[in-house]
């Protein structure tokens with residue numbers, strides 16, 4: 458009898474030791490799309506002055522991340538998120554498929570990119586589909602969620618739950634998350650437990666007038682979700698009324714969600730979406746995996762519109778703080794929860810020298826000693842923030858009006874004339890706190906982030 462008790466004690470000790478080695482049953486992965494180091498610095502100054510810090514900058518651990526993809530020095534959001542989610546370097550434009558050549562999607566009769574051409578290229582291969590963090594968590598019996606301020610089918614969320622050789626094949630990506638239907642990703646088992654974002658047309662039937670970007674196959678994926686027991690939300694109010702005993706899908710916009718600066722009251726904030734997701738997912742005693750994307754940072758940067766980009770970083774930061782606060786109520790020491798915050802790639806926004814300390818980050822550069830506007834070699838004033846590439850390159854520079862430069866709709870000047878501002882190839886930053894966060898340090902590959910999360914979660 459005593460021997461048996463001793464054995465039971467030893468077994469318990471061993472299993473708790475194993476548990477201690479892989480303690481993060483909850484993993485929350487925040488991705489600020491395009492949130493490069495300079496964007497973080499600028500947002501910090503914008504909100505908290507030079508001497509302040511954003512909330513997520515106060516997390517315990519930091520690392521620098523190399524973001525190049527399998528075939529490109531400068532990545533797009535698909536392979537960089539794929540690297541975080543699968544541990545594999547992937548080609549640009551490809552969603553969580555190893556060695557797949559990107560194939561641009563075919564257009565349907567309505568002109569929408571619905572035809573999946575995976576496997577048609579010269580390699581006749583649609584690659585291998587490595588398991589994603591979300592799929593691994595689901596396989597371990599945990600609850601899983603993907604939340605974004607972009608369309609739900611966009612590259613970042615798609616790389617958590619879909620596998621396809623072009624990120625623009627949004628109609629096919631949508632059907633990969635609808636349990637029981639044609640094209641479903643069976644690795645998601647009974648379904649992703651929480652899904653939130655925009656992109657309603659990709660989930661609803663085509664109608665020439667009412668829904669011209671709708672599905673050519675006529676499927677109503679939201680009705681299919683409902684038939685599978687999902688609570689389907691279209692507004693913030695719907696979302697707030699959802700109870701934590703059903704799976705949840707919230708599609709809050711036809712396209713991406715609004716910028717935080719002009720957000721309609723029908724749309725939830727990113728913080729509200731994140732906290733609601735935790736309410737829904739944390740009921741599972743085995744834990745959960747949640748991905749939250751601040752996807753509009755990237756949109757504003759592409760638009761060379763720094764003010765909205767900085768506002769979006771602040772909004773993203775608020776969502777992270779709300780999440781940390783909520784998780785500390787559930788798991789006070791974060792002993793079972795790992796929270797990671799990073800970006801998928803940089804942009805080409807830079808800070809020019811040498812504005813006076815305390816000068817508005819969005820303003821024109823002012824001399825340190827005199828406070829008078831600084832001048833370029835042609836005698837013109839210029840803003841602190843400019844972009845390496847983008848549409849706003851003047852043939853001959855003129856003075857920049859300081860008040861205009863700080864307006865919400867101002868587009869900063871650019872060096873190379875491009876139709877839109879592009880991504881940067883510089884390293885990005887990573888912040889982590891909680892269980893298993895200690896190994897996040899140094900300068901590491903984006904694929905290594907997957908390995909560290911997987912180990913922390915015992916997945």
Ligand SMILES: [Zn+2]
Nearest residue numbers: 491534755880
């Ligand atoms: Zn982008």
